[in-house]
Amino acid sequence: QSAxxxxxxxxxSPGQSITISCTxxxxxxxxxxxxxxxxQHPGKAPKLLIYDVTNRPSGVSNRFSGSxxxxxxxLTISGLQAEDEADYYCSSYTSSSHxxxxxxxxxxxx
Amino acid sequence: QVQLxxxxxxxxxxxxxxxxxxxxxxxxxxxxxISWVRQAxxxxxxxxxxxxxxxxxxxxxxxxxxxVTMTTDTSTSTAYMELRSLKSDDTAxxxxxxxxxxxASDYWGQGTLVTVSS
Numbered sequence: 001q002s003a004x005x006x007x008x009x010x011x012x013s014p015g016q017s018i019t020i021s022c023t024x025x026x027x028x029x030x031x032x033x034x035x036x037x038x039x040q041h042p043g044k045a046p047k048l049l050i051y052d053v054t055n056r057p058s059g060v061s062n063r064f065s066g067s068x069x070x071x072x073x074x075l076t077i078s079g080l081q082a083e084d085e086a087d088y089y090c091s092s093y094t095s096s097s098h099x100x101x102x103x104x105x106x107x108x109x110x
Numbered sequence: 111q112v113q114l115x116x117x118x119x120x121x122x123x124x125x126x127x128x129x130x131x132x133x134x135x136x137x138x139x140x141x142x143x144i145s146w147v148r149q150a151x152x153x154x155x156x157x158x159x160x161x162x163x164x165x166x167x168x169x170x171x172x173x174x175x176x177x178v179t180m181t182t183d184t185s186t187s188t189a190y191m192e193l194r195s196l197k198s199d200d201t202a203x204x205x206x207x208x209x210x211x212x213x214a215s216d217y218w219g220q221g222t223l224v225t226v227s228s
Contacts, residue, residue: 003154034212038155045205045221046147046155051214089155091213098171099145099213104154 004029004090004102011108017078020105022090023071028100030071034093037066037075040104041086049088050075077107085109112136114206114219121225122196129192130222132206139187140164143209146180146191148202149221156202160209161189196226 005023012018022029022037029035035053038046048057050066053073063078073092077084090102115133122128132144145160159170161180168180179192189206204222207215 032212034214036214040155045218046207046215047218048210048214048216051211051216057210057216091155091157093213096172097169099157099160101147101155101157 002100004092004100006088006090006102006105008103009106009108011110012077012080013110014080014082016080017076018080018107020075020077020088020090020107022073022075022092022102024073024092024100025071027095028092029068029073029090031095032093033068035066035068035073036091037064037073038089038091039084039086040089046089080109082109112208112217114208114217116204116206116219116222119223119225121227123228124197124226126196126226127192127194128196128224129190130204130206130224132189132191132219134187134189134208137208139182140184144180144182144189145207145209145215146178147205147207147215149205150199150202153202158191158204163187163189193224196224198226200224201226 037050040046049064053068088105140163143160143162146158161168163182182189206219208217210216
């Protein structure tokens, strides 16, 4: 199972909105509504931001939102803040009943 | 509060095995599956598989089939991940995580660094 495709890096200024894409196939992202997004700061464990494509766990800021179109899922962060600078990973269920992560995207807040 | 606590760093020689514990607290251990995810230095996240503490069912990533065994001890609410025939590229931080749903882990351990070196 190949990793899902994410841009290596994205950047934005405070207050702006950015979107991170996660591209898979019909056998993973496109075939199921089981896509999650994680935030990871250096040296820390990942933190769940979005699950089941669009749902936010309790306590996660509503500045984070998820969506999906075809084989591509997206994470949008609005009102960018300095503390949003981190690595972001998507994850999806696959047709082989396994899970797969994206390669990760480094977000830089300018 | 939900907590997953892992053991400290380990150093192993190539060909050896490592067994990483993950002690859960703050919730009913048998209600949620536990996933294991690893992260090599400077690299991304890699899913290894999950185990159901309720019935012992496991689901391993193809890459680790035959080399990994995930178990649980419900009497102590502890999950274990054993990886055998270690190679240098198994050097990574190994995380356990509680799964709130499919492909969605909501609580994570702090990670255990496993270094494989001769």
